[in-house]
Amino acid sequence: MKKILSVVVFILCTLLSGCGNIYLPENKGLDTDKITTDESIVVGFSQLGAESDWRSANTQSMKSTFTEENGYKLIFEDGQQKQANQIMAIRTFIQQEVDYIVLAPVIETGWDTVLQEAKDSKIPVIIVDRKVSVSDESLFACWVGSDFELEGKKAAEWLKQYTIAKGIAPQDLHIVNIQGTIGASAQIGRTKSLADAARLNGWDLMAQVPGDFTQAKGKEVMESFLKQYDNINVVYCENDNEALGVIEAIEAAGKRVGSDIKGGEIMIISFDGVNEEAINYILEDKITCIAECNPHHGPRVQAIIESLEAGHTPDKFSYVDEKIFSLDINVKKITVDGIDYEVAAPVLPVG
Numbered sequence: 001m002k003k004i005l006s007v008v009v010f011i012l013c014t015l016l017s018g019c020g021n022i023y024l025p026e027n028k029g030l031d032t033d034k035i036t037t038d039e040s041i042v043v044g045f046s047q048l049g050a051e052s053d054w055r056s057a058n059t060q061s062m063k064s065t066f067t068e069e070n071g072y073k074l075i076f077e078d079g080q081q082k083q084a085n086q087i088m089a090i091r092t093f094i095q096q097e098v099d100y101i102v103l104a105p106v107i108e109t110g111w112d113t114v115l116q117e118a119k120d121s122k123i124p125v126i127i128v129d130r131k132v133s134v135s136d137e138s139l140f141a142c143w144v145g146s147d148f149e150l151e152g153k154k155a156a157e158w159l160k161q162y163t164i165a166k167g168i169a170p171q172d173l174h175i176v177n178i179q180g181t182i183g184a185s186a187q188i189g190r191t192k193s194l195a196d197a198a199r200l201n202g203w204d205l206m207a208q209v210p211g212d213f214t215q216a217k218g219k220e221v222m223e224s225f226l227k228q229y230d231n232i233n234v235v236y237c238e239n240d241n242e243a244l245g246v247i248e249a250i251e252a253a254g255k256r257v258g259s260d261i262k263g264g265e266i267m268i269i270s271f272d273g274v275n276e277e278a279i280n281y282i283l284e285d286k287i288t289c290i291a292e293c294n295p296h297h298g299p300r301v302q303a304i305i306e307s308l309e310a311g312h313t314p315d316k317f318s319y320v321d322e323k324i325f326s327l328d329i330n331v332k333k334i335t336v337d338g339i340d341y342e343v344a345a346p347v348l349p350v351g
Contacts, residue, residue, distance in 0.1 A: 040073040041100065041305065044093030048106040048130075049081040051181075052213050052241045053275040058104065058129060058295040065298030081106055081181075087114045094121050100305055101125045103140075107183035108133040115139035126304055128297045130185035137316070141308065144300045144318045148186045151291040152193025154324045154341060155269050157334045158289050159234070160201055165330035168261060170202040174231045178211040178221050178246060180238040186213075186293070190238045190271060206232070211242040218242030222249035234267045240278035243270040243287055259288040259328055273325055279346045282325060289328075290346065294320040 043066050047059050059076075066074035075098065077089035083106050093101050094117060101123055105111060111132045116139060118125050124141040131143055163173065177194055180187035191208065198205035206229055211218040218237060225232060226249065235250075237243040250257050250266055258265035270278065273292040281287040300318055307314040324334065325346040334341050 040068065040071055041309070042073045042075065042096075042098040043100045043102055043305070044075045044077070044089070044096065044098040045102040046077050046079055046086045046089040046093075046104065048079045048086065048104050050078065051081060052239055052272070054239060054241075054272045054293060054295050055213075057274050058297060061296045061298035062102070062128075062301070063298075065302050070302070079106060083107060083110055087111075090114045090118060090125075094118055094123060097121075098123060100308075102301060103127050103132075104129045105132050106130070106181070108185055108188070109183070112136075112139065124308055126301055128301060142304055142314050142316050142318060144297050144304065145185070145320065146293050146322060147319050148189025148293075149193050150189075150336065151271055151293060151322065152190040153197075153336045154334060155190075155236070155271070155289060155291040156193050156197035157336050158291075158324060158326065158331055158343065159269060160197065161331045161334055162259075162289075162328065166262065171204060173203040173234055173261075174229070175203055175205050175234040175236055176222075176225045176229070176232055177205065177208040177236045178218050178238060178242045179208055180210065180213045180242075182210050184213075186271075187238060190236075194236050211238070211245070213239045213241060215241045215245040215248075218245030219249045220245070222246040223253075226250070226253050226255070232266060233261045234269065237268060237270045239293075240270050240272040240275040240287075240290065243268050243278060243281070244275070247281065247286055257286045259285055273323075273346060279325075282327060282346050285327060289324065289326040291324050292322040294322050296320070 045062055050056055063074060066072040079086040079089065086106060090101060091114060101118055103125060108131055112134050115125055115134060119139055127140050127143040129145045132140065177191065179191050207225065209221045211221045218241065222245065235246050237246055246268060247257050256265045257268055259267055261267055268287045269289045270287050271291050271293050273290045274295055278287060282290055304314045323344050324341055326343050327345055331343055333343060
C-alpha cells in the first residue's frame with residue numbers, strides 16, 4: 001500500500017508540475033493581461049426607437065463609432081418608444097457591468113431612480129439627443145445633442161424675415177404646428193420657439209397637435225387640420241418625416257405646397273435635414289425651410305469617453321453644430337440671439 005501511495009503521489013506531482021509549465025507565462029512568453037482581461041471598452045446604448053430617419057442616422061453614427069476596430073464593444077438596445085423598455089435596458093447594462101451607459105431618452109422625466117442605480121454602480125451615463133430632467137445633475141456625466149429651442153428660433157426668424165421680404169402682414173400668417181412626441185426635448189424646444197415667435201410677431205397660431213415624429217401620424221393630423229381650417233398657409237412640422245406626411249395630405253386634398261403664400265400655396269417648414277426625400281422636396285420647393293438637426297453624435301460621445309478615461313472632466317453640455325436650409329433667395333442670413341447664421345442650400349448625400 002505504501003508503495004502504491006508513493007507512486008500516486010509521484011504521478012500527481014509530475015502532472016501538477018507539467019500543468020505549471022503549460023500555464024505559467026514566463027515559460028511560454030504569454031501576456032497574462034490578454035488572457036484574463038478584455039481591454040475593449042464596453043458601452044451599453046439604449047436608443048429610444050426607430051421612429052424617424054433622423055433616429056436611424058443617429059443609431060448608425062453610434063454603431064459605426066463604437067466598433068471592435070476602435071477598441072469598443074457596443075451593446076445596443078432599442079427601446080421601441082417605451083420608457084419602461086429603456087429603464088429595463090439600463091438595469092441590464094448595470095448587471096452586465098458595462099464601462100459606460102449611453103442613453104437617448106424617449107422623454108425627459110422619470111429617470112432619477114435608474115440613473116441613481118447606475119451612479120451607485122459607478123457607471124458613468126452619457127445622455128444623447130433629448131435631455132433628462134432630474135433632481136440631481138450628477139446622475140449623468142454629460143449630455144450631447146442639439147439646442148432644440150435654438151433650432152426653433154432659427155426657423156421662426158427665417159419665417160419672419162421671409163414675410164418682411166415678401167410684404168406679408170403678420171396677421172395674414174395662419175399657422176398650424178404638428179408637434180413631435182409630447183415631453184421629448186425636441187418637441188418642447190421647437191414648440192416653445194414657435195409659440196414665442198407667434199406671440200411676439202402677431203402671427204395666427206391656430207392649433208398645435210402631436211404627430212409623434214412619424215410620417216403616418218403627420219399625415220393623419222394634417223388631414224384633420226384641413227377639415228377644420230380653410231385658411232392654413234404655413235405648416236410647422238417638428239421633423240422631416242411629419243413633413244412628408246403633411247405633403248401627402250395637402251396634395252391629396254387638391255391643394256398646393258410651396259413658398260408662394262400670396263399665390264395660395266401652403267408653406268412647409270421642417271426640422272432635421274437627414275431624409276433624402278425631404279431634401280429633394282426642398283430642392284423642388286415643396287418644403288421651403290429646414291432647420292438642421294445633426295444626428296452624428298457618435299464621435300462626440302467617443303471624445304467624451306476618451307476624456308473620462310484620461311481622468312478629465314468634459315463639459316456637462318455639448319452642442320452639435322447645425323445649419324438652416326432654404327433655396328429661397330429672399331433670406332440669405334438670419335440673426336438669432338446676436339449670432340448670424342447663413343441660410344444654405346441643402347446638399348444631397350453622396351451615393
